[in-house]
Amino acid sequence: MSGAYRTESDLLGEAVVETDALYGVHTVRARENFHLTGRPVHGELVRAYGTVKLAAALTNRGLGVWADDPAKADAIERACREVADGLYDEAVIVERLQGGAGTSTNMNVSEVIANRALELLGEPHGAYGRVSPLDDVNLHQSTNDTFPTALRLAAIRLLHDLEEQVLALQEAFQAKEKEFAHVVKVGRTQYQDAVLTTLGREMGAYAESLNRDRWRIYKCEERLRVVNLGGTAIGTGFGAPRQYIFRVVDALRELTAIGFARAENLTEATQNADVFVEVSGIIKACAVSLLKMCSDLRLLSSGPEAGLGEIRLPARQAGSSIMPGKVNPVIPEAVSQAAMMVMGYDSTIAQAAAAGSLELNPFLPLIAACLLESLLLLQRSCLMLRRHCVEGIVANEAVCRRHVDSSSAAATALVPEIGYDAACEVVKAASARGVSVRAAAVDGGLVSAARFDELLSAEAVCRLGTPTPATRGSSE
Numbered sequence: 001m002s003g004a005y006r007t008e009s010d011l012l013g014e015a016v017v018e019t020d021a022l023y024g025v026h027t028v029r030a031r032e033n034f035h036l037t038g039r040p041v042h043g044e045l046v047r048a049y050g051t052v053k054l055a056a057a058l059t060n061r062g063l064g065v066w067a068d069d070p071a072k073a074d075a076i077e078r079a080c081r082e083v084a085d086g087l088y089d090e091a092v093i094v095e096r097l098q099g100g101a102g103t104s105t106n107m108n109v110s111e112v113i114a115n116r117a118l119e120l121l122g123e124p125h126g127a128y129g130r131v132s133p134l135d136d137v138n139l140h141q142s143t144n145d146t147f148p149t150a151l152r153l154a155a156i157r158l159l160h161d162l163e164e165q166v167l168a169l170q171e172a173f174q175a176k177e178k179e180f181a182h183v184v185k186v187g188r189t190q191y192q193d194a195v196l197t198t199l200g201r202e203m204g205a206y207a208e209s210l211n212r213d214r215w216r217i218y219k220c221e222e223r224l225r226v227v228n229l230g231g232t233a234i235g236t237g238f239g240a241p242r243q244y245i246f247r248v249v250d251a252l253r254e255l256t257a258i259g260f261a262r263a264e265n266l267t268e269a270t271q272n273a274d275v276f277v278e279v280s281g282i283i284k285a286c287a288v289s290l291l292k293m294c295s296d297l298r299l300l301s302s303g304p305e306a307g308l309g310e311i312r313l314p315a316r317q318a319g320s321s322i323m324p325g326k327v328n329p330v331i332p333e334a335v336s337q338a339a340m341m342v343m344g345y346d347s348t349i350a351q352a353a354a355a356g357s358l359e360l361n362p363f364l365p366l367i368a369a370c371l372l373e374s375l376l377l378l379q380r381s382c383l384m385l386r387r388h389c390v391e392g393i394v395a396n397e398a399v400c401r402r403h404v405d406s407s408s409a410a411a412t413a414l415v416p417e418i419g420y421d422a423a424c425e426v427v428k429a430a431s432a433r434g435v436s437v438r439a440a441a442v443d444g445g446l447v448s449a450a451r452f453d454e455l456l457s458a459e460a461v462c463r464l465g466t467p468t469p470a471t472r473g474s475s476e
Helices: 025-033 043-062 070-084 103-120 133-137 143-179 199-224 242-256 266-271 274-300 330-354 364-388 397-406 408-412 420-433 437-443 449-455
Strands: 005-010 013-018 184-189 192-198
Touching: 005 025, 013 025, 025 103, 043 070, 043 103, 043 143, 043 242, 043 364, 070 103, 070 133, 103 133, 103 143, 143 199, 143 242, 143 266, 143 274, 143 364, 184 199, 184 397, 192 199, 192 408, 199 274, 274 330, 274 364, 330 364, 397 408, 397 437, 408 420, 408 437, 420 437, 437 449
Parallel strands: none
Antiparallel strands: 005 013, 184 192
């Protein structure tokens, strides 16, 4: 066939490929076979694959491959770099959920590199006698060592992005911690009034949980640095020279400035995907933190008149087509949904890793789809929550004060001063008379108005512990 198509062949026979396409027959087969999500392989995985292919090409060239054809070596290396730079993401069209343990992805990337190298050499697409996707671009490699290595690299890069956004969100909550340090409010357990705290301390708790998440994310990169690159099909290095196996990971480390190391047991590293389960569990913890704080923000801003209404979230859009003036907490709601998706992906990753068989896990494409999507969702969630919500939170100080004055939590603050039984009587008197705890305590002569305010100050409610009996009656 001529014109807009070219003909390529594989072990199944001939197939037609668009003349201008950088991909080839193996990609066309995959396009015909897989129609599940309607979404191609994640762009970060494509770019990571380009880097892995470049490491392999540099290593092969260093071993004397293409010594008689340096122009070919130059073209392959340049094509690899361009794929690694994201210039040809759109040419990797295979469905992200695919059979074959990622072979379709490996072949799609290899075909793109080969055809781009042919362009650079002034040759037509498909002239694989000059540059072959298999014999040149995939030389001394297998899907089974390049795909998991590319996945690790892609995940590490996304972890760096996620860590940056978690830190920024942490700092936004820390800023609110300082801004709201003076705002005394009711602390609640089981949705019931408990002990007084400050709105600043509440925000600081969110910041601290994010600090813990950031540390986990930073540390989990270590789990991904050990790769099976050079192990080829099942970890024995079949088809690859020993010097290639010894050098290729060094090349990847130099290209990425990431401390990659070759697995001591390449067979084990090719069989097992448990490291991705571990990393997924760590980022799931971040999703848990986000879901909890988003639930809190929704509750604290509820109403606003008929709910808690202790904070006001930025109004982002109209909340109803029928209820005038209604504004919903859409940002925390959206982030909550993303967090729930990450939790679901974590379960899927665990099942996929457990379903591996003998020398290989055929479900790495599913693991890649879920893990990379989780990392991207969390990174975007932290960014969106910070920019569109946390930075614009406003304290409703009047409401916080009103809740304090009318809550039994205010009486709890009196316990170190007047004792538990007397504090209970204050609560009863306030309820019976329909007055605030403050009025009941002051009118009953148990504390002065000034002392009541002192016991309920931001400094007092944030003090670690309570005064000893010897110092009761003192503000210290």
